Amino acid sequence: MNKTSMTKLVIASFIAIASVGTAYASFFDFETAATGSHAALSFTDAGVTLDVSQAAGNFEVMDLTGPGGPASWGVRTLLPDTNFASVIIGNFSQPQAFVGVEAGDFFADTDTITLEGWSGLNGTGVLVDTAFVVYPSTLGIPGDIASLNVFSNGLGTINSVRMFSIGAGGDSNMYFDNIRTRSVVPEPATIAVLGLGVAALVRRRRK
Numbered sequence: 001m002n003k004t005s006m007t008k009l010v011i012a013s014f015i016a017i018a019s020v021g022t023a024y025a026s027f028f029d030f031e032t033a034a035t036g037s038h039a040a041l042s043f044t045d046a047g048v049t050l051d052v053s054q055a056a057g058n059f060e061v062m063d064l065t066g067p068g069g070p071a072s073w074g075v076r077t078l079l080p081d082t083n084f085a086s087v088i089i090g091n092f093s094q095p096q097a098f099v100g101v102e103a104g105d106f107f108a109d110t111d112t113i114t115l116e117g118w119s120g121l122n123g124t125g126v127l128v129d130t131a132f133v134v135y136p137s138t139l140g141i142p143g144d145i146a147s148l149n150v151f152s153n154g155l156g157t158i159n160s161v162r163m164f165s166i167g168a169g170g171d172s173n174m175y176f177d178n179i180r181t182r183s184v185v186p187e188p189a190t191i192a193v194l195g196l197g198v199a200a201l202v203r204r205r206r207k
């Protein structure tokens with residue numbers, strides 16, 4: 001295979017990967033976290049670091065062994081503190097094109113679960129995308145898992161997320177787990193422009 005066809009193959013593979021809707025590269029399951037109350041925790045997977053905190057107060061890492069979560073959630077999961085409208089914040093070490101999270105509750109109340117993707121850290125800048133799901137009191141884990149996804153778009157890329165639920169009972173005891181992300185990669189057009197720039201530089205050096 002010559003160099004030109006190799007380049008074409010690389011670009012074709014890149015376009016194929018970029019067009020997959022919710023394919024992900026980094027996965028955060030929180031299984032390594034100590035149970036209990038935390039002000040902040042840091043997780044790294046596939047070159048992306050996720051810093052978890054709460055807008056105010058501490059969040060919890062719950063042990064699901066007792067209540068029994070879904071098998072795919074393992075034995076550690078995130079829970080906002082039990083104050084009304086507590087918000088879990090996730091900051092990423094680099095811009096993300098896609099962020100997904102799973103959520104669930106143990107019946108009790110009807111929850112409105114929200115995932116917001118923001119252009120800045122700590123839920124600042126532009127609100128790029130929002131996903132929300134109403135999770136009725138008749139639903140509960142391990143059987144019923146809600147999945148929420150946000151995507152970068154014309155408004156910007158995602159550098160942080162806010163996750164929260166508002167329960168009809170005034171609490172926010174919704175459980176969050178299995179955060180999946182895909183980092184932003186330069187678009188083929190950007191790569192082509194960069195390539196032209198390099199070629200121009202090489203030509204100038206040769207003169």
Ligand SMILES: [Ca+2]
Nearest residue numbers: 029073074076
């Ligand atoms: Ca987990």
Ligand SMILES: [Ca+2]
Nearest residue numbers: 105107109110
């Ligand atoms: Ca509920």
Ligand SMILES: [Ca+2]
Nearest residue numbers: 105111167173
């Ligand atoms: Ca609830």
